Amino acid sequence: DTAVSQTPKYLVTQMGNDKSIKCEQNLGHDTMYWYKQDSKKFLKIMFSYNNKELIINETVPNRFSPKSPDKAHLNLHINSLELGDSAVYFCASSQDRVNQPQHFGDGTRLSIL
Amino acid sequence: SQKIEQNSEALNIQEGKTATLTCNYTNYSPAYLQWYRQDPGRGPVFLLLIRENEKEKRKERLKVTFDTTLKQSLFHITASQPADSATYLCALLNTGNQFYFGTGTSLTVIP
Numbered sequence: 001d002t003a004v005s006q007t008p009k010y011l012v013t014q015m016g017n018d019k020s021i022k023c024e025q026n027l028g029h030d031t032m033y034w035y036k037q038d039s040k041k042f043l044k045i046m047f048s049y050n051n052k053e054l055i056i057n058e059t060v061p062n063r064f065s066p067k068s069p070d071k072a073h074l075n076l077h078i079n080s081l082e083l084g085d086s087a088v089y090f091c092a093s094s095q096d097r098v099n100q101p102q103h104f105g106d107g108t109r110l111s112i113l
Numbered sequence: 114s115q116k117i118e119q120n121s122e123a124l125n126i127q128e129g130k131t132a133t134l135t136c137n138y139t140n141y142s143p144a145y146l147q148w149y150r151q152d153p154g155r156g157p158v159f160l161l162l163i164r165e166n167e168k169e170k171r172k173e174r175l176k177v178t179f180d181t182t183l184k185q186s187l188f189h190i191t192a193s194q195p196a197d198s199a200t201y202l203c204a205l206l207n208t209g210n211q212f213y214f215g216t217g218t219s220l221t222v223i224p
Binding site for chain 1 (some may be wrong): 121140144145147151154155156158159162200202206210211212213214216
């Protein structure tokens with residue numbers, strides 16, 4: 001009965017590869033997010049979708065592309081992975097837009113070799 | 114430049130005391146401010162939300178204040194317990210629906 005689940009939990013891959021991280025929420029929320037947490041634990045928003053439409057798109061390389069097939073899913077695809085992409089990526093959801101409490105998944109730790 | 118700073122990266126207090134964490138922001142005009150708790154290897158968990166027109170919010174042993182003049186929020190945990198040990202993050206919603214997290218404070222409650 002996990003509220004926000006993301007897979008995989010760990011992802012180790014080579015530089016230059018393309019990878020995806022999946023996120024699903026069963027809370028019936030309208031808005032979903034992707035965050036990046038770096039080695040200093042700083043959490044930075046990357047994208048936000050409301051009812052499958054992009055509403056926040058912070059300055060991230062266009063190698064990162066979110067995909068929302070329906071409002072319960074927001075996947076993150078990353079092309080041509082670089083060393084600097086190593087981080088923990090968190091998915092989150094909220095009932096409405098960003099002024100509501102957010103529910104987070106437990107993160108995907110991405111390590112680039 | 115815009116900044117959200119939380120007091121010292123780490124805070125140690127004795128069990129039973131009140132922990133006070135600060136969140137100071139510069140060059141933001143937040144409509145809302147939220148506090149989250151994050152445990153190692155887990156995602157942040159929402160604790161409290163306070164609006165710009167609210168001075169104080171309480172939930173059990175937790176209290177949040179919001180001073181838009183000082184551009185500061187204080188987060189208090191009364192009668193602290195070792196189980197309260199975690200990293201606490203403040204986050205604000207700025208005008209234009211921009212959402213930002215602070216740098217976090219690691220709290221350790223010593224038995």
